[in-house]
Amino acid sequence: MKRRMFLKRGLAVTLSCVLSPGLVLGRYPQEAFDNNDVMGSISALHGSSTFSPSTDITIIAPRIAKNGKVVPIQVISNIPNTESISLIFESSINPFMASFNIFGSEAFISTRIKVEETGSLLVVVKAGGELFATKQEIRVSADNSCLA
């Protein structure tokens, strides 16, 4: 009986050690997500809100979103040494949507976002310590808003 319990507990302890993911916490940019201002959230994340417009960033997104709950977007950055790609939607209550850190590889991100109302998707790319940005308007009708 004791041996059974010992084995069971030992197994549970070993499993929990193996299965717990090696997540690094504490770097979540809470201030950027809480900020209601576009420039404020950019500076909360990157420490500066001055960016230069760039034509080397491609946004593939629908001009008119059929369903504001699911808007597929793709971002490709051709700027060398791209470190991070941030998605900001200018008309949202909380404009800051997401930030992707990229480690010395292809700067390509594809995901699906929610859109409340017509506005511009601003993509900020950090490369070599500098910020670059480009934007595209996405139209959505009130019936198709993600809050509807």
Add this chain to the structure above:
Amino acid sequence: MNKSINLRAYEKAGIVTVKSIIRHPMESGLRKNNKTGKKYPANFIQEVIVQSANKTVMEAYLGGAISRNPYFSFRFKGKADDHLTLSWIDNKGRSESKTIRIL
């Protein structure tokens, strides 16, 4: 344990393409229940980390503005047969991870 994550990765000419769907409600905390007038409590994934060959290849910080059952695709320089691990953690502290082999 690993039921929420769908993960695929394949290599072509030194570039690995990763595609994943995580089953998660991604409730932003802003949406109202029309019957009760109360807001649905926030419940969304905050961090997604993808590691391969002992290196982090992609790190994402998300808000509630990412669609339900979030889909992500990205590319990185890697090779076939390496392991790839995707982990997520949400604002309620729940987390999950899944490891696959790159095809």
